[in-house]
Amino acid sequence: MGEFRLDGNAAAGPLREVFSFEVTTAQYSCVGCGRTDRLGAAMVYEVRQLGTIVRCPSCDNPLIRLAHNREGYLVDLRGTRYLTTG
Amino acid sequence: MIPGVSSATGGTSAVAVQPRRLSWQLAEVVEVVPETPRTRSLVLEVAGWKGHKAGQHVDIRLTAEDGYQAQRSYSIASAPEDERLVLTVERLEDGEVSPYLTDVLMAGDKLELRGPIGGYFAWEAKDGGPLLLVAGGSGVVPLMAMLRHRAAVSSDVPARLLYSSRSYEEIIYRKELxxxxxxxxxxxxxxTLTRSRPKGWSSYHRRIDLKMLKEVGPPPAERLLAFICGPTPLVEGVATALVEIGHDTLYVKTERFGPTGGGG
Known part of the structure; x- marks a missing residue:
């Protein structure tokens, strides 16, 4: 079961399971380096069937960790200062 | 109180903005169209489909009899203006999902899908250009949706597609292009053809590189919108080269496929 490096876009489906807005066009601010950009431009590491990590392309800080099992979700946002839409 | 916004103290307002839940729905396969030896287009009828933007994708979920589920993302190939939703799927030999979609699925079958998904790797004619689209293999699918949209609305935004395939036979949408x-x-x-080429082939026959992008792409002085889609090494190579040439990273958007081709 490999780990795949993809674009933020690849996490759009799983993230829409927990966010009610389109996340790939939302702006994030990275706790690690302060970079702000659209989540679609961040890097996504996806471990099949287990979860997804969205990382800052500048400093590799994990912005969002999303894991799920049959019972529910774990959403870890400690690497993101804020998300803004619009 | 602003109409449509529920106040914090007023409880739930009937006019509050409803979160748009992304839910699974059934699609019916209307037609399966062979594109190349390894790719098929699935023409789908999706009840209540609300439309999409060119470049977006859907997730497809297959459930085995024992309850095991496998889920993959596939780019939408059709223009928003087209009557039916079309996905083009590449068969991956060790894939869990794609061999079923390309080899087993027939007209009349049903599929579980959700979407449209994504908004970052998307283009509408009103976004303007000039457009530089760079595709590797089945990475052409979301870019084809953009070109079909551009044609459907008779947009005159200048567009160039640089498209790398392994061989002539593997060029998807060749005749339509x-x-x-x-x-x-x-x-x-x-x-450009990377593995074999027919006799008399006069175009490029190597992997996309900086020199090719310089020859094909508009000069950096001209602000362009670039969309790159394909296997990760191609996407990263092209994105790096475009920035090296002097294009602004803000306008270079990428969509990588994983080593399993972004689908499986």
Whole structure:
């Protein structure tokens, strides 16, 4: 079961399971380096069937960790200062 | 109180903005169209489909009899203006999902899908251009949706597609691209073949590189919108080269496929 490096876009489906807005066009601010950009431009590491990590392309800080099992979700946002839409 | 916004103290307002839940729905396969030896287009009827933007994708979920589920993302190939939703799927030999979609699925079958998904790797004619689209293999699918949209709305935004395929037979949408170019002076399609080429092939026959991008792409002085889609090494190589040439990273958007081709 490999780990795949993809674009933020690849996490759009799983993230829409927990966010009610389109996340790939939302702006994030990275706790690690302060970079702000659209989540679609961040890097996504996806471990099949287990979860997804969205990382800052500048400093590799994990912005969002999303894991799920049959019972529910774990959403870890400690690497993101804020998300803004619009 | 602003109409449509529920107040914090007023409880739930009936006019509050409803979160748009992304839910699974059933699609019916209307037609399966062979594109190349390894790719098929699935023409789908999706009840209540609310439309999409060119470049977006859907997730497809297959459930085995024992309850095991496998889920993959596939780019939408059709234009928003088209009557039916079309996905083009590449068969991956060790894939869990794609061999079922390309080899087993027939007209009349049902599929579980959700979407449209994504908004970052998307283009609408009103976003303007000039457009530089760079595709590797089945990475052409979301870019084709953009070109079909551009044609459907008779947009005159200049567009160039640089498209890398392994061989002539593996060029997806080859005839349709020829037709589009023939009827549209502001569209150019440049092919490169990386493994084999037919006799008399006069276009590129190597992997996309900086020199090719310099020859094909508009000069950096011209602000362009670039969309790159394909296997990760191609996407990263092209994105790096475009920035090296002097294009602004803000306008270079990428969509990588994983080593399993972004689908499986």
């Amino acid at each position: 020829e037709r589009l170019v023939a009827q549209d002076g502001s569209l150019e399609v440049i092919h």
